[in-house]
Amino acid sequence: MSYRVYLQIPNGSAFERTETGSRTLAQSVFQSFLDRDELDRKEISVHLMYQRTTLAVHRFDAEKGTPNNWQGRVDKIPWPEGHGQVGRPTELEGGSRRNVYLDAASIARAKKLGKGNISEGIRIALSRL
Structure with a gap:
């Protein structure tokens, strides 16, 4: 699986993890976490990873407009080229x-x-x- 989305508490424990090869599904899961009102102002973060690279970390206790708050900015996530294509690469001519x-x-x-x-x-x- 290429994408991983999960919630994390300050001690580093992760929970509600989703692993997928689909960029669309990863983006949807990340957005669904952002939409959870019960997490607002809590010391919890949601992490969006591609392979072993962090694409975005949203802290629910971060103020809107700060780098650690992704509310309203999901379209700015630096997605990898190829949109997370998984599997054997396409054949090169020759x-x-x-x-x-x-x-x-x-x-x-x-x-x-x-x-x-x-x-x-x-x-x-x-x-x-």
């Missing part, structure tokens, strides 16, 4: 599968360039030569 051996620094750089996709990062780096 492409073929290859195994490569990279050091940790190269993997990190390729992952950053490819926004989480190491293969895409390698293609971007090669296109810059």
Whole structure:
């Protein structure tokens, strides 16, 4: 599953967790948490994660208009490219599968360039030569 949405209390315990591969479902669950009036002004937060990256954290005790309050700003969530496409990537014309051996620094750089996709990062780096 690529997306995870969950409530968290200050001690770090998470509950009411939803895991899905669907961006639409993740956004809907995140919004449904924001719409729960009983959570307002409580020391609870709702977290929206994509893979291991935090996309948004809403604190129910944060004032409206502050970075930790996502009320009315769900359309501003920085969704990953490809809208969370999960599974085997599309075929590249003339492409073929290859195994490569990279050091940790190269993997990190390729992952950053490819926004989480190491293969895409390698293609971007090669296109810059």
